[in-house]
Amino acid sequence: WNLKDQKAFNILYLTILEGKKKEDFKKIQLTHGEDTFNSIQWVPGENRISFKTSREFKDTKPGNLWVMDLNGGEAHPVTSFETGVQQYRWLDKDNLLFVGSEAKSLYDKEKEEKKDTAEVIEDEDHQEITRLFKYDMKAKKTKRLTANDKPLQFFLLSHNKQWVIYSLSMS
16 A cells, blocks of 8 residues: 555536435536546536636646536636636626736746745745736636735625625735
């Protein structure tokens, strides 16, 4: 038994809640394999779900957003950002808000080239700055909505989707 050979993964299931007895509930397995999935949301007004996954596909790195049609078909990536997507919320079926970071800084690129794996705790001068973005899936365009110089931790969208409130990390 080798700890290095152990892998953690999860499987997405859809449970149809009809009937009154436990036996009436239908469970459908949606995914297979050794990928992880999180941040699952329904796409507004659609019979589709979105999620983040550890899966890599062509130019799509782990941490990006994927969509799966529950009528059938394979899941496919809808974002392909270098640094992935952190928290996200749908505005409508074609637009979403998300927390992410822009391309790697010069400092990070130089660290990578030197193969420097050291992590400095509370490095205020070189912390990753996360911001709020809007992504239009039809036009495949991203618009940065905030210009903060501290990391954006989380955000909440109002019920009418006209307002957003967010928190910055002030270490």
